[in-house]
Amino acid sequence: MERIRRLVLTLAALALAAGALAQTDVSVWFHSGKGPERDALAAQVEAFNGSQNTYRVVAEQLPEGTYNDQVQAAALSNDLPCLLDFDGPFIYNYAWSGFLRPIDAYVSDGLRADVLPSILDQGTYAGQLYSLGTFDSGLGLYANRRYLEAAGVRIPTGIDDAWTAEEFDDALARLTALPEVEYALDLKFNYGQGEWFTYGFSPILQSAGADLIDRDGYQNAEPLTSPEAIAAMERFQGWFENGWATNAPAGDVDFHERQIAALSWVGHWQYNPHAEALGEDLLILPLPDFGTGSKTGMGSWNWGITTSCDVPDGAWAFLEFLMQPDEILRMTDANGAVPARFSAIEMSELYGEGAPLELFAEQLNTIAVPRPQTPAYPVITDAFAEVIANIAGGADVATQLQQARQRIEQDIEDNRGYPTD
C-alpha cells in the first residue's frame, strides 16, 4: 500500500514538473509606478501564472522616469519584450515605427463593446487597434463649493451645463476678489513644462473649435493658428494677466490644503487629497465650454504586443486576463484611475452611478478628445507645451502658435508625412 502511495506521489510530482517545464515564457515590461499600482500588477502576474499552465509571465518592472527611453533603446537593439505597457503619448510613434502589432484579431466583439470608447480611440492607429489600457484618466475642474457660493457663481450640474467661456472669466474674477482667495484657478503649473500642458490645456483649443493638428490626414497644423485657437489662447493668457491664475505656484497644495485657490484644473489623481481636505465642499465639474461644447482629455498607460514577440498568443492571454473586470478593478482600486470597461465602472465605488467621480467616466464616454493619432505626437506635445509655458509668461500668442505650427509641420515634412504603407 505504502509503495503504491509513493508511486502515485512520484507520478504526480513528475506530472507537475513536466507541466511547469512545458510552460512558455512570455516576457513583459511594465513601468514601476507608485507602490500600490506596482503591487497590484505584481499580484496580477502571480495570479495569472497560478491560473494556468500554458504560459509563464516573466515580468520586469522598469523605472517610470526613464521608461520610454529604455523602450526606445530596446527597440533599437531589437530587444523588446513580448508585451509592454507605455504611456498614451508614445503609442502612435511605436505603431508607426513597427514596434507593435495590431491586436484586432484577438479582441472579441463582446470585449470591444464593453470597453470605453476612449480606450479604443487611444489604441487605434491607421485604422487598426494596437493597444488596450486597463484604465483611463479623467480631467476636469475641482471646485470649492464654499467659495463658489460666497462669490455668487452658478454651479454647473453636468457636461451640457458647463460654464461658458464668458461665465468662466466672470467666475474667475469674482472668486479672486474673495478675501480668502489669492488666485482663483490652480492650473498645476508646478508639474512643469511637459505632457501635462498638452493633456490639460489642449481641450481648450478643441472646445473653441480649433485643434493641435488637422486630423484629416495629419499633414498640417493649420488649426493651431486658426482665429479660434488664437482667441482661445489669448483668453488663457488673460487668466494670468488678470491675476486669476499663476504660472509659479508655491507647490501642489494651494487648492486643498492652503485653500488659497478656489478651482483646480487637474485630473482624477488629485481626488483623494482634495476630498480629504474639502470633504462635502468638494465639487467636480466639467471644463468650460469655449464655443463648441465642453471637451476633456483622455489617455493613460496601455498595453501592446510587440512585432518581435514570438508568442503573441501568450502575450494576449495575459492582456486578456488583465482586461477582466475584476482585474481592472484590482488595478483601479490601487491607482484611482477610471476603469476601462463599462462592466467594471458599474462595480466601481469611485466611478459607478452616483459615485463621486462618475463625471469622469461619463466624459470619457462622450466628450473626451484623443491625442492626435499620429507618430508626430511627441513633437506636437513638445511644441504645444512650449507655447503654453511661453504665453503664460506673457509671450505673443499668435507668434507662439505660428512657431509651434512651423515646428510640427517641419517634423511631418522631415518624415515625409509619416507614410503608413
Add this chain to the structure above:
Amino acid sequence: MARRAAWTHALYYLLMTLLAGFFLFPVVIMLVSSLKPDDALIMRHMSSGLAFVPTEVSLQNYRDVFDNVAFLKALRNSVLIVGSIVVIGLFVNSLIAYGLARFRFRGRGLLVSVVIALIIIPFESIAVPLLLIVNRFGWLDTLYVQAIPFIADAFSIFLFYQFFIQVPRDLEEAAVVDGASRFRIYWSVVLPLSRPIIATVTILLFLRHWGQLLWPVMVARSVEVRPLTVAMQQFFGQQPREWGQIMAFAAMITIPVLIVYLLFNRWFVQSIASSGVKG
C-alpha cells in the same frame, strides 16, 4: 596695522563663509527635506527659509526608499561598475599614457593628437552605435556592459600623459642601469610618483560615472544590474512627486561621492594646483 590685518582677515573669512554657505545650500536642503515625512510640507517650505529648518525629523523617507526600491542592490551595482571603471581604468590609461610619453615610434605624435581629439567627442554622439555593437556581443543587461566601454578614457590618458612627460627621465635611467624592465620602471618608479594625478583621475572618473544615466538607461533592463541613477528614476513619473523619498535617495547616493572626495582631497587639490586641471 595689526588691526587692519585682523579686519581683512575677518572680511576674508566672512566672504569664504558666505561662499561655503552658498555652495552648501542645495546639500542642506536635500538633507533637511529628506527628514521631513510630509511631502506637502516639503513643497510649502521650499519657497521659504523653512526649507533649511528640520521642522520635523523622521527617518520615514529613508525607510520608504528601502521599501520601494532595491536600494542596496543598486548601490552594490553602482559600486561594482564605477569601481571597475576606476581601478581598471587607472591601470589601462596610465599604461597607455606611459607608452605615449616614453616610447619613440612612428605616428606617436598623431596618436597623441587623436587621443586629445577624442576628448571633445560627446558620448551622446556615439551612444547609439555603441549600443548596437554591445548588442551584437550579447552584452546587454549585464554589469560589465556598463563598465567595459568606459575603461579606456581619452581624458584620463591625456592627464596621465601630461604628468608623465614632466617626470624627470633621470630616475628611470637609473632604474634601467639597475636592469629594471620597462614595466617594472612604470610600476615601481613612475606610478609611486604619480599619486596626485592618480587621485585626480580617480575623482574625475568616479564623479563622471557615478552620475551616469544615459548609458545605463540604454543597456540595463533588470533590477539585478540596475545602478543607482536608474533606480532613482522610479520616483520621477506620476504626479504628485514624492519629494521626501527623492531627497532621501539623493542624500544616500551623495554620501559615497563625499567619501571618495574626502579620501583623495589632498592629492586632488595638489594636482589641480600643479596642472591647472579643471574637471
